[in-house]
Amino acid sequence: MNDIRLVKTRLHAGIWEGELHVPDDARALPDLEVTHLDQPVSGHVLDEDPERAGVWFFRVALPAELISDGVQVFVISNRDTGAKLAHFSIIAGEALADDMRAEMALLRAELDMLKRAFRRHCVDTGAN
Template sequence: MAAGTIRLTGTRLRAGVWEGVLDVEPHTGAPAIEVVHLDRPIAGLRLTPDPYRAGRFAVAVPIPADLLSDGVQTFLIRDRASGATLDSFAILAGAPLDHDIRAEIELLRAELDMLKKAFRRHCIETM
């Protein structure tokens, strides 16, 4: 791992808690990280050192129920020192989601049809 490198890997979302593994350069200690939703910090982040591997921490982020609502809710996990985003996760919920996904699929299909027609026209014109 390069000096100063921080790597966060999400592992699962279970019982309202997002979990991951944080790897840092050994013997540098736990970095200051934060979880934000709509640019507001989320409380309750836990870093637990791995007793068998220096520089590795288990990360647990409890998701407050009051932040869950219809649509897509995105959470960013950032390094406080640099402001760099280490990872993110999204929670999708509610009835409006069905409409959003269907609309996106229809838009993608229409764009794909347009691209297919343009490609076919291009192939015919270049022969």
């Protein structure tokens, strides 16, 4: 059962989606568990892919009450073996203030503001 893999396909509209790949020699599907801060998150769904043997679609909706400032980590594991199959993080709020992408967006906004001010200055000095 060590060959069981959970591969993320996307996170869309608050739903994390992945594909569970189970080898042919597995006796049963693993009992999957989603946790956040070591507390179970309910509501995941596992549906068999009708076109591919051994592949299952896994979906879990992220409860709104678990999304807050900072980094929230969700872990998907095999409840029977304790093996971690996947994890994902949601970053929101103040934690983004130090994020490089947020800094770049802020710099771009400030540069746009300076460009507008410079263009106004050039127009004003050219007219006088």
